[in-house]
Amino acid sequence: MPLTTSAFTDPALANRTSASAPIVRREDHDRVALVVLDRPKSRNALSDAMLAALAETFSGLAEERRIRAVVLAAEGPVFCAGHDLKEMTAHRTDPDRGRAYFADLLGRCAAVMQAVVNLPQPVIAAVNGTATAAGCQLVASCDLAIAAANARFCTPGVDIGLFCSTPMVALSRNVAPKHAMAMLLTGDMVDAAEAARIGLVNRVVEPGRERPEALVLAERIAAKSAVAIRHGKRAFYRQRELPLADAYHYAATVMTENMMARDAEEGIDAFIGKRRPTWEDQ
Template identity: 45%
Template sequence: MNIKYKIIQNSIALVTINEPKTYNSLSFKNLSDLIKVFKKLDKDKKIKVIILEGAGKGFSAGHNLKEVKSLKVKNKYQKLFNLCSKLMLQIVEGKKPVIAKVHGAAYAAGCQLVASCDLAYSTKDALFATPGVNIGLFCSTPMVAVSRKIQRKPMMKMLLTGEPIKADYAKELGLINDCFPKSKLNNEVLKVAKKIASKSNLTIKIGKQAFYKQLEMPLSKAYAYTSKMMTLNMMAMDAQEGISAFLQKRKPVWKNR
């Protein structure tokens, strides 16, 4: 299995795409295995945060072009792109925050994967691209995730030229949260993961779901929906505990209920 995961810091899962020989390509098998792992971790009550990384020289170069070329028929292409979309939706709609830890290149569907994660951090020398136009295959599915993170003009430039952007510019555009020297990336990502893991699981789950849903709504509907979600959150034991702890100047004890 090319998709591995291990539990670190008791409540953080580190998922690794471990197929460096194909630059961690998102093949049928790797996509299917990633979906299985994310679903499994989503159900695991001990896991509070998921970190996603690639093995070898870089994060992911996207689809395996040898596999893509071999498919030949329409329904197989459709199946592959649908499966890829299913993975992205699993990450966005899952209950646990997902952090992309990026080094090397994140290209095409690999860039889509970074954009689909809730947070993303990279090395200073990381590169991000939607280069499909260079091989006559416009990055139409990758642009769905990336265009929801960055503005239209830089997005169109990435799509129309196929040129990669550097980590500093990716940060400026909002594709990633921050970038660090290679030696610091792991510790910086862990620092953020631990901070999130210290919060109430239930609160994070409610908040993550509400965040993505309200983005797609008109303003008045978004306020009506989030008012309901705030009320739902307020009825939870953890909200009562959190407010009490704040007023009593003590650390909250979360029950995740």
Template identity: 50%
Template sequence: MAQIVSLTGEASQSGPLKTQLDGKVLTITLANPPAHALSLEMIGLLHGALLDARDNPKVAVIVIASSGKVFCAGHDLKQMRGYREGADGGARALETLFAACSEMMKAIPRLPKTVIAKVDGIATAAGCQLVAACDLAFASEDAQFGTPGVSIGGFCATPMVALSRNLSRKHAMEMLLTGDMVDAKTAMRMGLVNKIVPRDYLDQVVAKMAERIASKSAMAIARGKRAFYEQADMRLSEAYDYANRVMVESFTTADSDEGLDAFIGKRKPEWKGE
């Protein structure tokens, strides 16, 4: 298992993962070019950074980004090929790798804070999965997405989990069965990304959205995000019953009182976090 590390300060500018806290927005940048691959080490570092952000009261929104022509090319294929030299053909090492990656991906919807993917470049396999796992995704016009496991004799089964929860079944199956790349416009049409913007404006658009969400009640965001993902796996009647309980809980808090008073009084709310 890769070591999970903690952020030691508000900014870290060295190593394969960089972090920068601007106001209430934490940007986590994949910095292991050229592929920004999700090696076992990188998975551990990213998972650790996400958990640290979860526990940091200064952080309200998390942005996952990278630099260069690749956002994230998925798992480190050289590392995976090396595993195959093991006595068991790499089965145990691959189980460890994929389990670690799945735990990291599952942590994203469980975080009580919004996670945004900022994609400027290629996102393939587990990199595409990372985009799909985030709550929101914004892409430059040059972004491309794909699940090419089938093209190298495998299948992007774990990316399929997140992908099939964003796209229609037929769109997801088309990507999985062909391994073909799709451009940003197609990805937005399929439901993988929220918005496409020119590369020169991507930082600005994502920052504006992150700051807008960060200005809301952190407690309301946490409760609402948890409810969104939990109800998605329920039957319709069960989902409505659950959502009704969440609504009652949400509108019997000090923050909801403040929000209603601020709206009626036409002023900016001052959240109490309770």
């Protein structure tokens, strides 16, 4: 059972049934935080309020050492439909035709995606239904992903004259270039099996099992040394942007620091002594 629950809503609107009141719900399952996009009537679109709620949620999680893994899920038949196009279109009447708003919106969205990557805890997407455009970007930004067999993914901006350039960043760092380009150039839907084949998700499960399976996986990760996981996640993303020699030098530096941690000493001693380690997260 969850230990605690909390909700983040548009402060201007308390009615959670309102289409303009996106909600991010959090439930803590022992050492795992379940973060749920809870605006199904609006397809969990990344509106201004939704992005603000996600940013606040991830900012809080980054400071919580008690939480050792995060599962990101969504209510309703759509995981996330990407940006709220109606909200964006409303800014066409701005004096600059929305240019400043669009730049700010995309910057805030990029910050949320990077917050997922920069969280010290691993983040597992539990994907039901469809994840399109920036919604697909959100899945690709997570460290791991488990998808329901009925899940589908696409970057369909090209169909409306708007190439999915920002989703491309996360997508192209998860799948091979030709697979990424095929999705970006055609806008075609990719089913869950194909998403697993090309590396966008880790595993496909029966519909309704994606969230429980993600929670089980998160708890397995939460049982590891948190200090080792923090070192490893940060290093994973940093090293792959470096040339090979630099990557090895950086990884060796990180591993040396990790070796000096109390948990590494305890883990090695436990392995040699054939006993279960007791983590101190130091």
